Structures are given as structure tokens and as C-alpha cells.
Amino acid sequence: MEKLTEKDKELIRGSWESLGKNKVPHGVIMFSRLFELDPALLNLFRYKSNCGTPQDCLSSPEFLDHVTKVMLVIDAAVSHLDDLHTLEEFLLNLGRKHQAVGVHTQSFAVVGESLLYMLQCSLAQGYTAALRQAWLNMYTIVEAAMSRGYTKNGEHKTD
Template identity: 35%
Template sequence: MTPEQVKQVEKTFRIIAPLSEMAAAIFYERLFALDPALYRLFRHVDMGTQGGKLMDAIGFVVDNLRDPRSLLPTVAELGRRHAGYGVLPGHYDTVRTALLDTLAEGLGEGFTPPVREAWASAYALLAATMQEAAAPAKAA
């Protein structure tokens, strides 16, 4: 990610963060609309609590984008845990779409092409790190 992309992600997350409960609800609604089979991964989960965890995780990522040495080990652990939950490589594309759609809805006209690209770049880094870490967990 470029320094400008990091700034874009930080700036726009400050807009979304106060709306975290609504943003999480939109995200999961969109996720399940894109792939209803994913609901099975959450059938025994309190979605309010899950939404809080999602927004906390995104906040952690945004807060640490400038320090990959702190960020990436935590993201790798998240990838290993998600493998244990049944998350498959193809699910990452669905999550990316749901995330970008949620940001587009939440930011409206502020979701410019550069902002979209910044978030897509951040997500690509995270998804690659999570999937790489999950691969050995899946093989075990």
C-alpha cells in the first residue's frame, strides 16, 4: 500500500467507525445475500457481538497499517482461526465484495475510485496474509 492509500483508509474509517453497529449489520446482510451458504458459519453466533468483533478487527487493522510488523502476525493468527471456523479461500472474494459494498453505502459520494482502490489494496494484503497462514492449518 502506498502512504496515500493508508491515509485514505484511515480518513474514511474515521467516518464509518461511529456507525459501526449499522456498518456491521449492512456488511453481514450483504455477505449473506452474496452467499447464503455462509450463514451456516454464523448460525450459533450472536450477530450483534460478531458485528462488534468485525468492527474491532477492522479498527485494529486501520490503526496498524503503518506498522506491518505489528499488524501481519495478528492477521496471520486470524487467518489460522478462520480456517478452523470453516472459511475457505473462495470466501475471501465474497468478503471483499461485501466490505467494499458496505463502504460504498456508508461513505456515499466519499467512496471515490481512489478510496475504493485504497480499501481494496488493504483488503488484498490482509486476505493474502490470512490465506497464507490458513493453508497449513487446513492441511493439518
């Protein structure tokens, strides 16, 4: 796994903390952006909630449950900036689960873009070029590990 600089870590930790304890509203901003960028992703959530429109989806408890899960994964990454490799196995598995529910690896990049959008909205003046790059560096590590979990034919990896 790539390494983050000490400056990256400081910027990520400080900004994540400044978003406050409840990260779900920030996650909702992130997913609203995701559906703007790629409305087809909405279909992947329809099987469990009646998401006719992005708004229906974003206010459904099942969907908010996924938003919470995503924010918890980001929170775990922020808490393990010094030893991100310890999350490798978890992220590989998470990638595999997303392959199973029909998410393409390319969509993870759109999530990254949405994450940066949310940070820009939520941090306003605090959103600097260095901070953007720090988050991009961290998200790229998470995204790469999730994508590594994808297997050629969707079969379970034995190694």
C-alpha cells in the same frame, strides 16, 4: 507484505473516521451484503445462534458479536497502516481459526466485496475510485495474511 501509498493511508483513515465511533451498524450492512452474495455462509454461524434467515442472524447477539470482532480487526488494520506487518502473527492465527470453523479462503474475497459495498452505501459521494482502490489494497493485505494462516490439512503450523 505489500505497502500502501501515503495517499491510500490518508483516504482509508479519513473515511474510516467519517463512519463514526460505532462501526457495528456498518458491519451489519456489510454482512447483509455478504449473505446476499453467498447465502451458504449463513450455515457457518448456525451452530451458535438460531439463524433461520439472514435477518434472524443479523439481529442475534452472538452474530453481532462476530460483526463487532470483524470491525475491530479492520479498526486495528486502519490503526497500523504504517506497520501492518506487526499484525501478521495475529492474522495468521485468525486465518487458522477460520479454517477450523469451516470458512474457505475464497469467502474472504466475498467479505472484501461486501466491505466495499458497505463503504459505498455509508460514504455515498465520498466513495471515489481512488478510495475504493485504497481500501481494496488494504483489505488484500489482510486477506492474504489470513489466508497464509491456512495449512494444508488443517494441522497446526509449528514454524
